[in-house]
Amino acid sequence: MNRIIILTPLIILLIICFFSLTYLLSGKDPNKPPSALLNKNVPSFESTSLYDTKEIIITTDIKNRKTLINFFASWCSPCKIEHPLFFEIGKKYPELYLLGFNHKDQTSDAKKYLEDDGNPYDFVGVDADGLIALEFGVFGLPETYLINEEGKIIFKFMGPITKDILKNEIEPLL
Amino acid sequence: MSSLVGFLSLVFAIGINFYLFLSRYIFKFQKQKFNLFIRSASLLTLLSFFSLMYAYVVSDFSNYNVFQNSHSNKPLIYKISGTWGNHEGSMLLWLSILSIFSFFFSFTKNIDESFQRLTLIIQSLLHILFGLFIVFTSNPFLVNSILVNEGLGLNPILQDPGLAVHPPILYGGYVGYSIVFSIAIAGLFQNTDDEWLYVAKKWSLISWTFLTGGIALGSYWAYYELGWGGWWFWDPVENISLMPWIAGLALVHSLMMVRGEQAIKKWIVFLSILCFSLSVFGTFLVRSGILTSVHSFAADASRGIFILLIFFIVTGFGFLVFLLKEPKKSNALNLLFINKVSALVINNILMIIATLTILLGTIYPIIIEVLYNKRISVGGPYFNSTVIPIMIPGFLLMSIAPILSWQTNKINNSKKYVLAFIILSVLVLIQSYFLDFNAWGFVGLLLGFWIILASIIAILSSYKIKINIKFFKIINPHVAHIGVGIAIVGITCSSVFQNELDFNLSEGDKFNVNGKTVLFEKIETTNQINFQSLRGKFLFDIEKNQSKEIEAGKNYYPVSKMITSEAGILHQWNKDIYFILGDQKNNEWFVKVLINPFVSFIWLGVIIMIYSGLIAVTRR
Numbered sequence: 001m002n003r004i005i006i007l008t009p010l011i012i013l014l015i016i017c018f019f020s021l022t023y024l025l026s027g028k029d030p031n032k033p034p035s036a037l038l039n040k041n042v043p044s045f046e047s048t049s050l051y052d053t054k055e056i057i058i059t060t061d062i063k064n065r066k067t068l069i070n071f072f073a074s075w076c077s078p079c080k081i082e083h084p085l086f087f088e089i090g091k092k093y094p095e096l097y098l099l100g101f102n103h104k105d106q107t108s109d110a111k112k113y114l115e116d117d118g119n120p121y122d123f124v125g126v127d128a129d130g131l132i133a134l135e136f137g138v139f140g141l142p143e144t145y146l147i148n149e150e151g152k153i154i155f156k157f158m159g160p161i162t163k164d165i166l167k168n169e170i171e172p173l174l
Numbered sequence: 175m176s177s178l179v180g181f182l183s184l185v186f187a188i189g190i191n192f193y194l195f196l197s198r199y200i201f202k203f204q205k206q207k208f209n210l211f212i213r214s215a216s217l218l219t220l221l222s223f224f225s226l227m228y229a230y231v232v233s234d235f236s237n238y239n240v241f242q243n244s245h246s247n248k249p250l251i252y253k254i255s256g257t258w259g260n261h262e263g264s265m266l267l268w269l270s271i272l273s274i275f276s277f278f279f280s281f282t283k284n285i286d287e288s289f290q291r292l293t294l295i296i297q298s299l300l301h302i303l304f305g306l307f308i309v310f311t312s313n314p315f316l317v318n319s320i321l322v323n324e325g326l327g328l329n330p331i332l333q334d335p336g337l338a339v340h341p342p343i344l345y346g347g348y349v350g351y352s353i354v355f356s357i358a359i360a361g362l363f364q365n366t367d368d369e370w371l372y373v374a375k376k377w378s379l380i381s382w383t384f385l386t387g388g389i390a391l392g393s394y395w396a397y398y399e400l401g402w403g404g405w406w407f408w409d410p411v412e413n414i415s416l417m418p419w420i421a422g423l424a425l426v427h428s429l430m431m432v433r434g435e436q437a438i439k440k441w442i443v444f445l446s447i448l449c450f451s452l453s454v455f456g457t458f459l460v461r462s463g464i465l466t467s468v469h470s471f472a473a474d475a476s477r478g479i480f481i482l483l484i485f486f487i488v489t490g491f492g493f494l495v496f497l498l499k500e501p502k503k504s505n506a507l508n509l510l511f512i513n514k515v516s517a518l519v520i521n522n523i524l525m526i527i528a529t530l531t532i533l534l535g536t537i538y539p540i541i542i543e544v545l546y547n548k549r550i551s552v553g554g555p556y557f558n559s560t561v562i563p564i565m566i567p568g569f570l571l572m573s574i575a576p577i578l579s580w581q582t583n584k585i586n587n588s589k590k591y592v593l594a595f596i597i598l599s600v601l602v603l604i605q606s607y608f609l610d611f612n613a614w615g616f617v618g619l620l621l622g623f624w625i626i627l628a629s630i631i632a633i634l635s636s637y638k639i640k641i642n643i644k645f646f647k648i649i650n651p652h653v654a655h656i657g658v659g660i661a662i663v664g665i666t667c668s669s670v671f672q673n674e675l676d677f678n679l680s681e682g683d684k685f686n687v688n689g690k691t692v693l694f695e696k697i698e699t700t701n702q703i704n705f706q707s708l709r710g711k712f713l714f715d716i717e718k719n720q721s722k723e724i725e726a727g728k729n730y731y732p733v734s735k736m737i738t739s740e741a742g743i744l745h746q747w748n749k750d751i752y753f754i755l756g757d758q759k760n761n762e763w764f765v766k767v768l769i770n771p772f773v774s775f776i777w778l779g780v781i782i783m784i785y786s787g788l789i790a791v792t793r794r
Contacts, residue, residue: 009493024478
């Protein structure tokens with residue numbers, strides 16, 4: 001009995017080390033929590049256009065075509081970094097629908113941002129109160145989702161996308 | 175140049191420690207020579223650290239680490255603190271503090287020479303492990319491959335005077351436990367007399383005092399910098415500093431109470447190993463980047479694996495030695511229903527359960543993510559509803575523990591205590607009846623005041639009051655407990671009776687806080703040396719002539735493009751009025767005002783605990 005008590009710390013140590021090592025080796029990045037939405041249907045949304053409040057987009061509008069959804073804002077500096085890449089994607093894959101959601105932003109600021117840096121999106125939806133981002137489980141800006149023809153989320157990325165991620169992770173899915 | 179000096183002295187220090195380790199088996203040294211080597215290894219490590227600091231101070235951007243984490247516009251204090259404001263530098267600080275402890279330990283007198291030597295050799299082994307970790311995975315002396323004349327800047331959230339000194343003090347606690355660990359292991363190997371217990375007591379008190387100061391600085395920083403109005407968030411990084419703190423508290427108490435009982439001695443060895451293991455485990459969790467928080471600078475799996483290996487070796491070695499070399503003689507404990515020994519045992523059991531509960535909550539998310547690939551977070555609700563109830567019996571006990579007898583169940587003046595407890599309960603009950611009744615508030619206030627009152631009764635009735643140093647040393651345990659009591663009152667009031675008010679205001683508006691009129695004077699933006707500041711100026715209590723000005727706002731750091739919030743706090747002895755400036759909408763600013771009663775008591779309690787930690791170090 002006494003032995004078992006003295007062995008307990010070693011057993012606990014082994015358990016802790018086992019799980020920590022598995023965690024480290026699994027290549028998980030704590031900055032990128034696994035998304036509960038991956039391989040699930042895209043959440044339903046409804047949003048008005050940044051440029052014309054009468055123009056709206058709803059979930060069914062992106063049915064039957066591959067869609068890349070990007071959450072961005074004028075106040076988000078990493079968004080500025082990834083911004084030019086969307087022009088590249090748009091040029092290379094003209095059939096891909098690029099949907100931008102302007103997250104918790106002032107309309108005038110957002111318009112100016114897209115004027116200065118250019119507008120790569122086919123449609124810019126307004127998400128002024130952040131409710132759409134909430135539905136998507138957005139963790140922090142920028143965040144990018146790829147939706148397939150069946151309306152399932154097949155890829156999600158937190159943070160600014162880079163050329164490498166575009167080449168190695170997004171393009172194979174297109 | 176300074177990078178080269180730093181790197182070479184680090185490598186030399188590791189080399190000397192390796193040589194010292196070999197010396198145990200191959201070449202035997204004289205005492206003087208041994209001490210000379212251990213001290214020069216310590217000084218070389220410090221030289222390495224200071225050359226990194228020098229590179230920061232002169233903004234030597236040819237050093238990659240300086241380039242990544244500094245900027246020539248920063249004020250001097252943040253250039254200095256930038257040395258440890260990053261992963262590599264903070265590991266070098268870790269190693270330097272280890273060296274400082276070895277250095278001072280080598281001067282300890284009146285202990286067995288071979289015991290001292292063995293302790294220092296174990297320290298050398300730790301130095302080698304962590305030194306190699308720095309050289310191979312976290313070298314702060316890498317040369318920048320491109321020529322640059324400006325750096326990338328220090329994380330702005332770390333640019334704060336409180337936080338500049340927080341890491342060295344906290345590390346003083348974490349790393350201080352290394353010497354306690356080495357003493358305990360050396361004690362197991364040599365199994366000599368009990369002299370090592372006194373040495374261990376001194377060093378564990380020093381470490382614990384540093385740890386207390388470090389944790390308090392960190393939470394004070396969180397209080398006014400994060401702008402959430404709280405000071406403890408059960409954040410994983412806070413938890414991993416709390417675990418060695420509680421285990422260290424158990425260790426300090428056991429060391430003060432030990433009277434040659436073998437069972438307690440065994441327990442002390444166990445706690446010593448546990449404290450340092452928890453410190454290394456904390457270092458692992460933070461440095462591997464498994465936990466994301468303000469503390470994790472970068473996630474890097476190879477570093478994580480290396481430091482996990484160190485954790486495994488150190489802890490595994492410690493507990494294995496403990497398993498194989500446990501003290502054999504048995505000497506029964508004098509356990510009675512309520513005497514000093516039984517109070518100590520109960521207290522230790524509670525503290526270990528609390529530590530394990532926190533450990534479980536901290537690593538649970540990791541286990542769940544490995545097993546189910548789900549991200550969960552364990553936060554306040556879990557810890558509040560588990561750790562606090564576990565601690566309550568301990569708090570009750572600590573009020574009278576110092577006056578309990580060793581041999582009998584009798585408590586002197588027990589009637590006084592019973593009477594005082596009843597009167598106090600009635601008073602607190604009346605007080606909570608007139609304010610909003612809250613069960614936690616009632617329990618917390620009763621406990622806090624009871625600890626203070628019982629300690630004061632104990633001082634008055636058990637000792638003759640004299641104003642001299644000896645007297646303060648004798649009543650020190652009671653003073654420490656009064657500190658805890660004051661802190662509990664502060665913690666209870668500031669968390670249970672916190673009041674929150676929200677306003678939407680334009681410049682020039684007047685509003686009412688706690689019966690006082692406050693004027694939202696104006697919004698001011700200014701350019702500071704390394705940031706732009708936005709401040710809302712408030713005049714508190716404008717009806718009086720001496721109205722107080724409060725500034726709350728945000729800072730924008732252009733180099734790293736980050737915004738930090740700066741809460742405006744009006745400190746009064748019985749409450750803090752805490753202003754947070756929110757966003758602007760349609761020319762109106764969102765202003766949140768929190769009234770935190772008796773926050774100052776928390777810091778006062780902590781200061782008393784630190785004071786009595788220092789007094790206890792001087793007492794044999």
